[in-house]
Amino acid sequence: MSPQSLTRPVSGKSRSRAVQRRVMDHLATGMSWCATFIVVFVLGSILWTLIKNGLPGLSLTLFTHSMGAPGAGGGLANAIVGSLLQTGLAILLGAPAGLLTGIYLAEYGADSALARTVRFVSDMLLSAPSILIGLFIYMVLVAPLGHFSGYAGSVALAILAMPIMVRTTEDMLRLVPVAMREAGIALGAPKWRVTLFICVRAARGGIMTGVLLAIARVAGETAPLLFTSLGNSEWSLDMQRPMASLPVAIYQYAGSAYQDWMQQAWTGALLVTMGVLIINIVVRVGIRGGRT
Amino acid sequence: MNVSATQPVPVDGVKPRAGTRFTGDPLFKALVVATGIGVLLVLGAIIAVMSIGGIPAFKAFGLRFLITAVWNPVTQHFGAAAPVFGTLASSALGLIIAVPLAFGTAFWLTALAPPMLASVIGMAVQLLAAVPSIIFGMWGFFVLVPPMAHYVQPMARHLFGHVPGLSALVSGAPFGTGLLTAGLVLAIMIMPSITAVMRDVFTSMPTVLRESAYGLGATRWEVMRQVVLPWSRQGVVGGIVLGMGRAMGETMAVTFVIGDSNHIGWSLFAPANTIASLIALEFPESPAGSLKLASLMALGAILMAISFVTLWCSRVLLARGEAQAGKRS
Numbered sequence: 001m002s003p004q005s006l007t008r009p010v011s012g013k014s015r016s017r018a019v020q021r022r023v024m025d026h027l028a029t030g031m032s033w034c035a036t037f038i039v040v041f042v043l044g045s046i047l048w049t050l051i052k053n054g055l056p057g058l059s060l061t062l063f064t065h066s067m068g069a070p071g072a073g074g075g076l077a078n079a080i081v082g083s084l085l086q087t088g089l090a091i092l093l094g095a096p097a098g099l100l101t102g103i104y105l106a107e108y109g110a111d112s113a114l115a116r117t118v119r120f121v122s123d124m125l126l127s128a129p130s131i132l133i134g135l136f137i138y139m140v141l142v143a144p145l146g147h148f149s150g151y152a153g154s155v156a157l158a159i160l161a162m163p164i165m166v167r168t169t170e171d172m173l174r175l176v177p178v179a180m181r182e183a184g185i186a187l188g189a190p191k192w193r194v195t196l197f198i199c200v201r202a203a204r205g206g207i208m209t210g211v212l213l214a215i216a217r218v219a220g221e222t223a224p225l226l227f228t229s230l231g232n233s234e235w236s237l238d239m240q241r242p243m244a245s246l247p248v249a250i251y252q253y254a255g256s257a258y259q260d261w262m263q264q265a266w267t268g269a270l271l272v273t274m275g276v277l278i279i280n281i282v283v284r285v286g287i288r289g290g291r292t
Numbered sequence: 293m294n295v296s297a298t299q300p301v302p303v304d305g306v307k308p309r310a311g312t313r314f315t316g317d318p319l320f321k322a323l324v325v326a327t328g329i330g331v332l333l334v335l336g337a338i339i340a341v342m343s344i345g346g347i348p349a350f351k352a353f354g355l356r357f358l359i360t361a362v363w364n365p366v367t368q369h370f371g372a373a374a375p376v377f378g379t380l381a382s383s384a385l386g387l388i389i390a391v392p393l394a395f396g397t398a399f400w401l402t403a404l405a406p407p408m409l410a411s412v413i414g415m416a417v418q419l420l421a422a423v424p425s426i427i428f429g430m431w432g433f434f435v436l437v438p439p440m441a442h443y444v445q446p447m448a449r450h451l452f453g454h455v456p457g458l459s460a461l462v463s464g465a466p467f468g469t470g471l472l473t474a475g476l477v478l479a480i481m482i483m484p485s486i487t488a489v490m491r492d493v494f495t496s497m498p499t500v501l502r503e504s505a506y507g508l509g510a511t512r513w514e515v516m517r518q519v520v521l522p523w524s525r526q527g528v529v530g531g532i533v534l535g536m537g538r539a540m541g542e543t544m545a546v547t548f549v550i551g552d553s554n555h556i557g558w559s560l561f562a563p564a565n566t567i568a569s570l571i572a573l574e575f576p577e578s579p580a581g582s583l584k585l586a587s588l589m590a591l592g593a594i595l596m597a598i599s600f601v602t603l604w605c606s607r608v609l610l611a612r613g614e615a616q617a618g619k620r621s
Contacts, residue, residue: 025511035396104324129541192320220424
């Protein structure tokens with residue numbers, strides 16, 4: 001017997017109410033456990049499927065040979081290099097724009113109408129359907145020039161990468177204490193020097209995080225590349241021509257009926273996912289380590 | 293007073309040499325402002341290009357383009373109704389599945405989980421968000437589709453096939469691909485971002501409110517239902533709308549499992565198409581300047597309009613929720 005029921009009589013009605021509340025609580029928390037379990041189970045299932053199907057295809061040929069006809073023993077070398085090149089160029093294009101916009105929002109724009117608009121638009125671009133970015137680049141860079149190219153793919157990826165870097169740069173700059181800015185200004189440094197050499201330097205860890213997250217995001221993008229760099233089954237480092245990339249290669253191979261192409265699609269998928277997840281884990285563990 | 297009227301003294305006494313030395317500040321400011329405006333121009337250009345690209349389709353079919361469910365390259369007759377229906381239906385199904393999952397997980401992470409476990413699982417959920425969409429597509433196609441075809445749909449037909457009103461929902465051949473499969477994959481994809489938003493708004497509530505409710509003897513569920521949820525309503529809705537915006541624009545994952553059929557129907561198991569999947573699938577066979585390409589561009593413009601309005605709503609709701617949190621805490 002609980003102490004409560006010893007001190008005063010509990011009517012049947014209020015006891016049933018208490019039972020009802022407890023049952024409701026157990027029901028809700030139970031469902032909550034279930035939901036969490038389902039989510040973890042799905043993540044586990046995805047990783048397990050990738051490892052089970054992808055690991056057997058991991059070989060040296062994959063990294064040394066370009067894509068080939070079914071049964072010809074091709075690899076994914078050109079797709080891997082194509083992905084690295086396009087992602088790299090995308091970051092080179094997107095990072096300056098992203099960082100400068102982030103600096104504008106944190107240091108110059110503050111709460112002005114223009115800054116609010118830019119912030120809003122950047123957030124919209126962050127969640128914009130990536131296939132639309134691909135269509136857009138097709139219309140402005142591919143159709144007028146008459147050919148698909150690695151450059152077009154990079155520009156499309158850069159548009160996707162930029163808003164991520166805008167977001168993190170602004171957030172990280174806002175964490176820099178005002179006292180540091182004041183110290184710089186007190187020494188007579190102009191604002192741009194304070195911004196670049198004090199604020200950005202103080203926040204560089206966080207800003208790098210944004211760059212890494214942007215790499216992780218665009219490295220796995222397929223939709224914007226379908227209409228821009230198109231894919232290429234031959235070895236090519238010429239970014240003016242159509243260029244292979246890992247996600248597009250996976251897309252082409254996964255829809256095929258050939259055993260060895262399927263195998264390579266899974267192995268490619270394993271590579272992409274592991275790369276993206278490792279970057280994310282490093283970034284997130286790094287953030288937590290830096291905070292404490 | 294007199295002196296300053298006739299003879300201007302430097303008002304800005306802190307910078308005695310201002311004007312004599314070029315600090316580079318105006319230049320840098322111009323640079324960052326120009327980049328910021330550049331971001332606006334990118335969005336403006338996207339909107340302009342998609343709208344202009346779609347004009348030929350609207351010229352050819354008029355506003356009937358929006359309500360025609362035909363997609364026939366042979367007769368050069370195109371309409372947007374089927375893919376728009378598919379987009380809305382698959383996103384709605386995705387939301388119906390994702391919201392309870394996301395809410396349950398956020399509830400668990402903020403109120404039930406042991407701290408150590410919470411950080412690990414919280415990270416796992418965020419990793420799920422980082423998995424590239426094509427991987428969800430492959431996983432959906434090879435792991436989700438077979439059981440959908442062999443077990444789920446036959447069972448659903450067995451159970452509901454003869455119930456009036458519900459039989460239409462489960463009709464059709466068991467392909468495994470279709471609206472419900474797309475909804476499931478979408479649910480898994482958007483669930484992490486909804487969870488993240490919910491977790492943030494739940495934890496942004498002042499602890500005092502939560503503690504006082506516990507102090508009154510409320511159970512964990514009652515605290516969530518009657519204190520946390522009402523308090524964070526706007527943020528929660530904003531997160532859900534954000535997830536919906538993501539779901540509608542998703543391409544690769546849906547393309548694998550939607551089944552590619554331009555058809556409007558009640559069945560949850562019928563193959564369909566979303567705007568994004570139709571663009572991905574049909575684009576390679578659309579020569580530049582063709583009516584088909586213009587129709588795809590028009591579809592792109594419709595998708596852009598739908599998803600930007602949705603994202604706009606979510607941003608407004610989230611910003612309002614944040615302002616509210618700032619005011620009350």
